[in-house]
Amino acid sequence: MSLERIAVVGAGAWGTALALAAERAGREVILWGRDVEALAATRRNDAHLPGVAIPPAIEITGTIAHVAKADAILLATPTQTVRAVAMRLSAIADGTPVVICAKGLERSTMFRPTEVLEQALPPADPAVLSGPSFAVDVAHGLPTAVTIAASEPKLAMALCQALGSPSFRPYAETDMIGVEIGGAFKNVLAIAAGIVTGRQLGASASAALIARGFAELRRIGAAMGARPETLMGLSGLGDLVLTCSSVQSRNFAYGIALGRGEAPALGLVEGAATAPVAREMARTHSIQMPITEAVAAIVEGEIDIDEAILALMSRPLKHETD
Numbered sequence: 001m002s003l004e005r006i007a008v009v010g011a012g013a014w015g016t017a018l019a020l021a022a023e024r025a026g027r028e029v030i031l032w033g034r035d036v037e038a039l040a041a042t043r044r045n046d047a048h049l050p051g052v053a054i055p056p057a058i059e060i061t062g063t064i065a066h067v068a069k070a071d072a073i074l075l076a077t078p079t080q081t082v083r084a085v086a087m088r089l090s091a092i093a094d095g096t097p098v099v100i101c102a103k104g105l106e107r108s109t110m111f112r113p114t115e116v117l118e119q120a121l122p123p124a125d126p127a128v129l130s131g132p133s134f135a136v137d138v139a140h141g142l143p144t145a146v147t148i149a150a151s152e153p154k155l156a157m158a159l160c161q162a163l164g165s166p167s168f169r170p171y172a173e174t175d176m177i178g179v180e181i182g183g184a185f186k187n188v189l190a191i192a193a194g195i196v197t198g199r200q201l202g203a204s205a206s207a208a209l210i211a212r213g214f215a216e217l218r219r220i221g222a223a224m225g226a227r228p229e230t231l232m233g234l235s236g237l238g239d240l241v242l243t244c245s246s247v248q249s250r251n252f253a254y255g256i257a258l259g260r261g262e263a264p265a266l267g268l269v270e271g272a273a274t275a276p277v278a279r280e281m282a283r284t285h286s287i288q289m290p291i292t293e294a295v296a297a298i299v300e301g302e303i304d305i306d307e308a309i310l311a312l313m314s315r316p317l318k319h320e321t322d
């Protein structure tokens with residue numbers, strides 16, 4: 001299977017970075033977005049990726065019908081918009097592989113984005129791309145590794161071959177549930193890690209948060225049918241470490257602001273939208289996820305931060321691996 005023409009849907013930070021990665025991999029690239037007149041004229045996305053030039057070989061378009069030319073579509077808009085965008089694609093994408101590049105869970109249904117896609121765009125062949133990868137790093141061609149999962153191994157490998165280059169290394173996987181759960185839950189945990197940093201609770205607390213957060217991720221992954229090895233990989237542990245330790249992460253930065261008692265900056269914070277869904281999912285599966293519960297309660301304004309920290313530290317003592 002050869003995927004020569006790649007369309008990227010969504011011209012924000014991640015969509016633009018992925019278009020650049022695909023172009024570097026030698027593909028013919030179409031970047032579709034809303035309101036892309038300025039982007040097409042200047043070939044710069046200064047709002048999202050300052051200082052990055054978009055090569056002329058990338059076709060920038062606001063006409064969704066152009067996406068129909070593609071052999072595969074990378075869907076890189078925020079999670080809560082995946083359904084609406086997939087419905088727009090339904091008029092043009094007939095069985096074309098669609099790769100979800102968003103990280104989160106749909107608030108209204110608790111669905112993973114590939115489940116949304118299966119419902120909103122039934123002929124699409126869903127796949128998912130996730131892992132530790134800041135758009136700015138990918139845009140600048142810094143070495144990055146991600147996971148691409150599709151239920152059909154040949155499709156996962158064809159997508160890796162289409163997008164892989166010396167600076168962008170995708171690994172093929174078939175466990176879409178594990179890859180999506182890792183990407184969605186690490187954002188919630190990154191908010192918690194940001195709160196720890198913003199509250200100046202110390203490096204020991206940060207490390208404990210990551211380890212106990214990872215325990216929660218493995219528990220919910222097992223309940224949802226993810227393979228444990230997937231969560232040990234790039235889209236689980238890898239992305240958890242990245243976003244729980246870098247101020248470049250919007251989720252981590254949002255948590256820092258909360259921890260400092262400041263008003264968080266406006267912008268896309270997927271973990272804030274996903275936290276209440278993650279909590280609901282944990283409760284539905286009777287999984288103990290106290291950090292996730294605390295983040296959901298904080299972002300929903302149900303509890304204050306000091307109360308949440310005290311509650312976490314005062315839980316009944318237990319065996320570590322229970």
Ligand SMILES: NC(=O)C1=CN([C@@H]2O[C@H](COP(=O)(O)OP(=O)(O)OC[C@H]3O[C@@H](n4cnc5c(N)ncnc54)[C@H](O)[C@@H]3O)[C@@H](O)[C@H]2O)C=CC1
Nearest residue numbers: 011012013014015076077078079081102103133134135268
């Ligand atoms: N920025 C990053 O470093 C990375 C982001 N992601 C994920 O990619 C997804 C998108 O994030 P970013 O690109 O960073 O966000 P962004 O805020 O930079 O861009 C979002 C883009 O989506 C567009 N958009 C929103 N609703 C739309 C709709 N209904 N139809 C068409 N376009 C719409 C906006 O106009 C904007 O261009 C998120 O789920 C995020 O978690 C994943 C890996 C890295």
Ligand SMILES: O=C(CO)COP(=O)(O)O
Nearest residue numbers: 131132133134249250251
């Ligand atoms: O998913 C990301 C890096 O892998 C980007 O994280 P933020 O959305 O927190 O910026």
